[in-house]
Amino acid sequence: MAQLPDAPERQEVTALAEAARTDPRAWPDVRDPGSVEEIREALGRRCRIPYMPHAAAIEVRDLGWAG
Template identity: 65%
Template sequence: MVFEELAVEVMADLPSDRARHEVLALVERVRAAPRAWPDVRDPGATEEIREAFSARCWIQYTPHAGAIEVREIGWAG
């Protein structure tokens, strides 16, 4: 799993260990089934971009063979 720079910054700024745990749990669920979440790429775009949600967080990611690249993390908690 690869985190882009912005995602790393968001992880560092999350308000608690519980928040980080929730984000990482979502990342693990996505990693186990990366194409189970909706593809949200713009029409005509070639790069696959998907979004996954949990109770208080979401991630935007790109699946790669056997891995995911986390592009963005959101926290609403």
């Protein structure tokens, strides 16, 4: 997050992460075949967040930014 440009970009990433946390199964499952870890990927206008859903949280695995 610290490497992102200023406020609008950070707000987009934060909003996408919150949307994924609120409804983690709404985003596509992108795990490799045979993997036991559930990996999903939330896609925004200029960012993507691969994550693992947990009880009331998500574990962000990476953060991709196009911009």
